[in-house]
Amino acid sequence: MFINVNLKEKRPLYEQICSGVEEQLLLGIIRADEELPSVRSLAVELSINPNTVQKAYALLEQRGFIYSVSGRGSFACDIEKLLPLKREEALKEFDRTAKQALGLDISKNDLKDRLEELQTGHPERL
Amino acid sequence: MFINVNLKEKRPLYEQICSGVEEQLLLGIIRADEELPSVRSLAVELSINPNTVQKAYALLEQRGFIYSVSGRGSFACDIEKLLPLKREEALKEFDRTAKQALGLDISKNDLKDRLEELQTGHPERL
Amino acid sequence: MFINVNLKEKRPLYEQICSGVEEQLLLGIIRADEELPSVRSLAVELSINPNTVQKAYALLEQRGFIYSVSGRGSFACDIEKLLPLKREEALKEFDRTAKQALGLDISKNDLKDRLEELQTGHPERL
Amino acid sequence: MFINVNLKEKRPLYEQICSGVEEQLLLGIIRADEELPSVRSLAVELSINPNTVQKAYALLEQRGFIYSVSGRGSFACDIEKLLPLKREEALKEFDRTAKQALGLDISKNDLKDRLEELQTGHPERL
DNA sequence: GTGGTCTAGACCACA
DNA sequence: GTGGTCTAGACCACA
Numbered sequence: 450m451f452i453n454v455n456l457k458e459k460r461p462l463y464e465q466i467c468s469g470v471e472e473q474l475l476l477g478i479i480r481a482d483e484e485l486p487s488v489r490s491l492a493v494e495l496s497i498n499p500n501t502v503q504k505a506y507a508l509l510e511q512r513g514f515i516y517s518v519s520g521r522g523s524f525a526c527d528i529e530k531l532l533p534l535k536r537e538e539a540l541k542e543f544d545r546t547a548k549q550a551l552g553l554d555i556s557k558n559d560l561k562d563r564l565e566e567l568q569t570g571h572p573e574r575l
Numbered sequence: 576m577f578i579n580v581n582l583k584e585k586r587p588l589y590e591q592i593c594s595g596v597e598e599q600l601l602l603g604i605i606r607a608d609e610e611l612p613s614v615r616s617l618a619v620e621l622s623i624n625p626n627t628v629q630k631a632y633a634l635l636e637q638r639g640f641i642y643s644v645s646g647r648g649s650f651a652c653d654i655e656k657l658l659p660l661k662r663e664e665a666l667k668e669f670d671r672t673a674k675q676a677l678g679l680d681i682s683k684n685d686l687k688d689r690l691e692e693l694q695t696g697h698p699e700r701l
Numbered sequence: 702m703f704i705n706v707n708l709k710e711k712r713p714l715y716e717q718i719c720s721g722v723e724e725q726l727l728l729g730i731i732r733a734d735e736e737l738p739s740v741r742s743l744a745v746e747l748s749i750n751p752n753t754v755q756k757a758y759a760l761l762e763q764r765g766f767i768y769s770v771s772g773r774g775s776f777a778c779d780i781e782k783l784l785p786l787k788r789e790e791a792l793k794e795f796d797r798t799a800k801q802a803l804g805l806d807i808s809k810n811d812l813k814d815r816l817e818e819l820q821t822g823h824p825e826r827l
Numbered sequence: 828m829f830i831n832v833n834l835k836e837k838r839p840l841y842e843q844i845c846s847g848v849e850e851q852l853l854l855g856i857i858r859a860d861e862e863l864p865s866v867r868s869l870a871v872e873l874s875i876n877p878n879t880v881q882k883a884y885a886l887l888e889q890r891g892f893i894y895s896v897s898g899r900g901s902f903a904c905d906i907e908k909l910l911p912l913k914r915e916e917a918l919k920e921f922d923r924t925a926k927q928a929l930g931l932d933i934s935k936n937d938l939k940d941r942l943e944e945l946q947t948g949h950p951e952r953l
Numbered sequence: 954g955t956g957g958t959c960t961a962g963a964c965c966a967c968a
Numbered sequence: 969g970t971g972g973t974c975t976a977g978a979c980c981a982c983a
Contacts, residue, residue, distance in 0.1 A: 456902075457894045461967060475679065498968050536679050542672040543686065547693055550665040553601065553658065560669065561687050567673055587973060613955065624975045629956075637889075642709045646955045646982035650708075713982060727931070750983045788931050792941065794924040799942055802917045805853065805910065813939050815918065816925055839958060865970065876960045881971075898967035898970045 450479060450486060454495050462497055466505035467512075474514055474528045475535065481527040485515060576605060576612060580621050588623055592631035593638075600640055600654045601661065607653040611641060614649070702731060702738060706747050714749055718757035719764075726766055726780045727787065733779040737767060740775075828857060828864060832873050840875055844883035845890075852892055852906045853913065859905040863893060866901070
């Protein structure tokens with residue numbers, strides 16, 4: 450697992466960790482029940498405060514991405530169960546931005562053309 | 576001009592004011608060179624501190640939406656000049672969310688269908 | 702005399718009037734002892750407050766560009782007597798900006814080349 | 828870092844702080860990613876209000892000179908990336924003042940001689 | 954009257 | 969501890 454954090458970004462560090470882990474889960478880089486680095490080791494690796502990692506893991510657990518076994522560590526949830534929820538969220542976001550564009554007199558056809566040209570950059574699941 | 580602020584929202588008050596004004600400018604509700612409510616009067620109307628309104632107006636000026644004349648008041652810029660920039664920003668956001676959806680195995684055709692069903696809610700410019 | 706003021710500029714209106722008059726004096730558009738528009742008429746022409754024009758004229762008098770004859774009006778001074786002072790001020794400004802450029806590792810030769818290419822846009826004195 | 832503010836100057840305090848910091852960044856006195864004094868400590872040092880320092884730091888961040896990390900502090904950006912922009916600005920200013928001098932019948936050769944005699948006072952980067 | 958600057962002091966999220 | 973937001977209130981220049 451390779452998580453990057455960037456101090457210059459405005460998002461709080463714990464959010465950066467969360468989205469890093471979420472992304473790798475969704476991409477299949479982290480498998481179901483795979484063990485995540487411990488709070489302490491990740492804190493050392495990223496040179497940040499363990500409390501920050503702790504907060505990120507707590508949020509990830511609350512959001513259903515990981516589960517913690519006390520005294521053992523943290524493990525990835527089965528992402529397949531989360532996909533429908535994530536898709537729903539993504540579509541809401543998509544609608545919102547599409548509406549915004551339409552409100553600026555960009556036509557639906559323009560947006561469709563744009564869609565067609567998009568490269569997903571979606572790597573094959575390992 | 577009808578600006579609403581909501582203390583319960585996480586976004587700072589000054590940002591809420593900014594987006595309220597921006598929206599009305601883009602919708603043509605506020606015309607070029609039209610005078611906005613003074614810092615003080617808007618503060619009274621919204622029951623917030625004048626400094627907060629001041630910060631919002633300063634940001635709006637910096638972003639090119641309004642211009643302030645010391646001792647006179649604040650006035651709307653000609654929004655037509657800002658439209659291309661806003662469109663560009665909106666399209667970037669659109670691409671981002673579209674990519675996100677595609678990354679979750681939602682097909683381009685699904686997104687296009689969704690686009691087709693969207694109602695813009697875009698009022699005619701007066 | 703054609704003075705323009707721009708509400709969108711950050712400089713105060715009275716300063717804009719001053720520099721407009723100064724410029725026309727230095728360019729020879731206004732001649733020595735020529736009468737300037739009255740405070741009231743200029744205020745009407747520019748659609749601004751007479752107090753603002755009054756302040757501009759007071760400053761111009763204080764700086765030696767015009768003189769007022771009470772009950773008669775305001776008249777242009779002989780600009781030739783002011784030129785040495787203006788030249789000194791301009792050279793100070795020139796030195797300041799040149800130093801700034803040199804401090805950013807721009808070479809003296811670069812600045813000289815730049816000087817050579819400048820078009821003055823200096824109209825012939827009438 | 829040695830920042831001075833002068834209450835008697837007309838420029839607002841926050842602008843004085845900005846230009847002080849900008850200058851030291853451009854001179855290489857402050858290095859990339861070096862930590863700046865905290866908002867509070869600089870306020871104490873200069874005997875001014877923290878809000879004023881806060882405003883200065885916000886402007887410096889917006890202008891690309893520093894970046895702030897909430898809960899951590901403020902740090903210097905890599906100035907090398909800003910140099911081209913600063914050079915461009917400086918040359919525009921140089922042109923402006925040169926034109927002004929030429930408009931007062933000062934010859935290009937006079938300006939070149941003047942350039943030649945200038946001492947930069949530019950300290951070596953450490 | 955208007956906007957712009959500044960002070961004094963509070964409270965919050967983040968680390 | 970740090971920066972970010974907000975309030976309450978003062979004073980100034982400008983028009």
